[in-house]
Amino acid sequence: MTHFVLDARQLLCPLPVIRAQNRVAELSPGDTLEVQATDPGALHDIPAWCRVHGHEVLETRQEGHEVIVRLRVVA
Amino acid sequence: MTVFPMSSPPPLAVPPIVNPHQAATVGAPRKAVALISGGLDSMLAARLILDQGIHVEGINFYTGFCVEGHTHAIRHHERAKPKRNNALWTAEQLGIKLHIIDVIEEYKDVVINPKHGYGANLNPCLDCKGFMVRKAREWMEQHGFDFIITGEVLGQRPMSQRRDTMPVVARESGAFDRLLRPLCARLLPETLPEREGWVDRHKLLEFNGRSRKPQMALAEKYGFQEYAQPAGGCCFLTNQQYSHKLADMWATRGSKQYEFDDIMLLKVGRHLRPRPHFKLIVARDDGENNFLDGYRKRFIHLHATSHEGPLALIDGTANDEDIELAARLTARFGKGREAETVILTVTDTAGNSRELKVAPMPANNIPPEWYL
Ligand code: SF4
Numbered sequence: 001m002t003h004f005v006l007d008a009r010q011l012l013c014p015l016p017v018i019r020a021q022n023r024v025a026e027l028s029p030g031d032t033l034e035v036q037a038t039d040p041g042a043l044h045d046i047p048a049w050c051r052v053h054g055h056e057v058l059e060t061r062q063e064g065h066e067v068i069v070r071l072r073v074v075a
Numbered sequence: 076m077t078v079f080p081m082s083s084p085p086p087l088a089v090p091p092i093v094n095p096h097q098a099a100t101v102g103a104p105r106k107a108v109a110l111i112s113g114g115l116d117s118m119l120a121a122r123l124i125l126d127q128g129i130h131v132e133g134i135n136f137y138t139g140f141c142v143e144g145h146t147h148a149i150r151h152h153e154r155a156k157p158k159r160n161n162a163l164w165t166a167e168q169l170g171i172k173l174h175i176i177d178v179i180e181e182y183k184d185v186v187i188n189p190k191h192g193y194g195a196n197l198n199p200c201l202d203c204k205g206f207m208v209r210k211a212r213e214w215m216e217q218h219g220f221d222f223i224i225t226g227e228v229l230g231q232r233p234m235s236q237r238r239d240t241m242p243v244v245a246r247e248s249g250a251f252d253r254l255l256r257p258l259c260a261r262l263l264p265e266t267l268p269e270r271e272g273w274v275d276r277h278k279l280l281e282f283n284g285r286s287r288k289p290q291m292a293l294a295e296k297y298g299f300q301e302y303a304q305p306a307g308g309c310c311f312l313t314n315q316q317y318s319h320k321l322a323d324m325w326a327t328r329g330s331k332q333y334e335f336d337d338i339m340l341l342k343v344g345r346h347l348r349p350r351p352h353f354k355l356i357v358a359r360d361d362g363e364n365n366f367l368d369g370y371r372k373r374f375i376h377l378h379a380t381s382h383e384g385p386l387a388l389i390d391g392t393a394n395d396e397d398i399e400l401a402a403r404l405t406a407r408f409g410k411g412r413e414a415e416t417v418i419l420t421v422t423d424t425a426g427n428s429r430e431l432k433v434a435p436m437p438a439n440n441i442p443p444e445w446y447l
Pocket residue numbers: 198199200201203204235308309310311312313
């Protein structure tokens with residue numbers, strides 16, 4: 001169970017989702033991933049992607065121009 | 076060694092050889108990969124197949140030209156209402172997984188060298204469909220899926236959804252009879268999933284033509300609401316103004332090439348070409364200003380300092396006279412448009428800045444053909 005960080009800043013949607021998806025594919029169940037993005041669309045798209053794949057969204061927040069989504073990989 | 080008389084078959088020491096594909100899925104539902112664009116048709120197609128007890132997962136391709144997402148995020152006034160990703164939304168409504176695939180690099184060849192040519196604008200729809208179904212076919216093979224479904228409707232689109240072009244997509248993608256179009260399947264020859272009885276052909280549809288009414292009625296039956304209805308097509312290449320800007324870019328460069336950043340920049344700002352050797356990209360609002368700001372170091376760029384005004388990038392080569400013309404145009408799109416003079420800062424690609432004082436160009440002095 002390891003924590004990872006993915007820098008998807010400056011990328012426009014849907015690229016942050018694609019990067020998150022590809023990163024999650026390399027992780028193991030129980031691992032957590034923090035995705036950092038600047039496209040506000042990521043705040044909705046990454047949780048939506050998690051929902052359709054059954055991964056758990058631990059937190060979403062906005063810090064100034066940055067969007068942070070933390071998720072846990074589910075088997 | 077035991078010798079068996081030729082007349083009687085040897086006992087079965089090993090299980091008979093069966094189609095490995097079938098053996099692997101005995102008891103398990105068949106699996107279909109659905110091309111999901113985010114529009115209504117692909118959503119209905121997937122739903123029809125889900126209803127037949129098939130395991131469906133969606134696939135969506137990001138080419139860089141998709142209307143989805145980004146431009147909505149770029150323009151400031153649209154930021155207030157966050158734009159959903161329609162493909163993900165569709166998948167969520169259907170309760171299926173969605174795999175979004177970045178095909179930006181591979182797609183270039185489709186746009187640059189379409190074997191079947193372009194549609195009304197720079198949309199290479201037939202090659203594009205063939206490409207996407209081929210990618211889906213590869214995905215299907217890698218993931219042990221059985222067939223592919225799309226939301227295509229016979230006669231709906233002039234180029235890629237005709238009776239004579241639909242088989243082209245099936246053939247050139249290598250999907251052949253593993254490509255099923257549930258919305259119009261009954262008007263087409265039987266496919267493998269129908270022949271094998273994985274899906275019941277009688278429960279498939281015979282939608283035909285440009286009318287959207289049957290789709291809307293079916294959406295209502297399923298209780299689908301708030302689905303996306305993109306006008307014209309799923310990508311910017313069907314947009315006349317966008318295609319015009321892309322054609323202009325290729326013509327000036329003397330070759331049909333592009334990078335991802337090029338096609339993003341074509342979506343943003345006003346584009347004016349006052350001289351053959353340069354064009355000016357002028358932000359239209361704060362969102363575009365921020366977006367162009369991320370690119371400014373690669374271009375000679377200018378913005379007004381005496382008045383509020385947009386950031387503008389010069390794409391191409393520009394001498395002092397050209398820069399002055401660009402400055403007058405940039406001033407024209409800021410709050411100082413009616414002022415006698417506007418002061419601007421011009422910065423070159425090495426980062427050296429200087430000030431320039433110019434008279435904003437009157438609107439009626441800008442020839443309409445400068446606008447791309
Ligand atoms: S509209 Fe664009 S994405 Fe859709 S088929 Fe045509 S080229 Fe492809």
